[in-house]
Amino acid sequence: MTKIITIDGPSGSGKGSVSRLLAKTLGFSYLDSGALYRLLSIAASRHQVVSNNQKGLKSLAEHMDIRFETDDEGGLIALLEGEDVTLEMRTENTGELASKIAGHSDVRSALLKRQRLFATGEGLVADGRDMGTVIFPAADLKIYLTASIDERARRRYKELLEKGEDVSLRALAEQVRARDERDMSRDVSPLVPAEDAIELDTSNLSIEEVLETILDFKRF
Ligand code: C5P
Numbered sequence: 001m002t003k004i005i006t007i008d009g010p011s012g013s014g015k016g017s018v019s020r021l022l023a024k025t026l027g028f029s030y031l032d033s034g035a036l037y038r039l040l041s042i043a044a045s046r047h048q049v050v051s052n053n054q055k056g057l058k059s060l061a062e063h064m065d066i067r068f069e070t071d072d073e074g075g076l077i078a079l080l081e082g083e084d085v086t087l088e089m090r091t092e093n094t095g096e097l098a099s100k101i102a103g104h105s106d107v108r109s110a111l112l113k114r115q116r117l118f119a120t121g122e123g124l125v126a127d128g129r130d131m132g133t134v135i136f137p138a139a140d141l142k143i144y145l146t147a148s149i150d151e152r153a154r155r156r157y158k159e160l161l162e163k164g165e166d167v168s169l170r171a172l173a174e175q176v177r178a179r180d181e182r183d184m185s186r187d188v189s190p191l192v193p194a195e196d197a198i199e200l201d202t203s204n205l206s207i208e209e210v211l212e213t214i215l216d217f218k219r220f
Helices: 015-026 033-046 054-063 091-099 105-114 131-135 149-162 171-187 207-215
Strands: 004-006 029-032 066-070 076-080 124-129 141-146 198-201
Touching: 004 015, 004 131, 015 029, 015 124, 015 207, 029 033, 033 054, 033 066, 033 076, 033 091, 033 105, 033 124, 054 105, 066 131, 091 131, 105 131, 124 131, 141 207, 149 171, 198 207
Parallel strands: 004 124, 004 141, 029 124, 141 198
Antiparallel strands: 066 076
């Protein structure tokens, strides 16, 4: 049976970096579920499917041609219909649109099936918002990462600057807050810790410290 570790939390909580590092350390596969929502939002723009067209989005979610590869530094490369869309996938605009379409239940159930297919081999680290609550409720270890809004905005700011995006910290803090609120208050699969998740505040922790803490909780 594939061992599964779920890492959920709001944007900027550190889940992406920690999950990638954890997967590498354990030799497990990695699922960046947010990337699926982001790729769907890019596919929707390309095919002119508007964000309230649930039927069109569901069909795209079921059939979109996506592939993930890893670069030399272990970063994720995302291909949509054979085209490398990694940079576009990480922009704040794409995240915003992803969060809007993520509220549709039909989209979520179409992506649920695609996400579960990642659970093969020895182990999987699954990163997202509903990994421990909906996609892998029987996971072997569930982690819920949080951090203060200021710290999360600061991390996103740094990340976007490094990618060459021109953003203001104050505007970004507001965007991060609004996206979290939407993710936490939607009717389907809202962002909440699973009842059996271990909650970790990463505001004052380095990625390595978070990794060590998670490895200490691992009992398999
Ligand atoms: O994690 P990331 O910022 O890439 O996710 C983009 C958006 O996709 C989130 O704001 C959220 O609305 C949605 N998402 C989701 N469920 C997941 C992962 C992401 O609803 N498991």
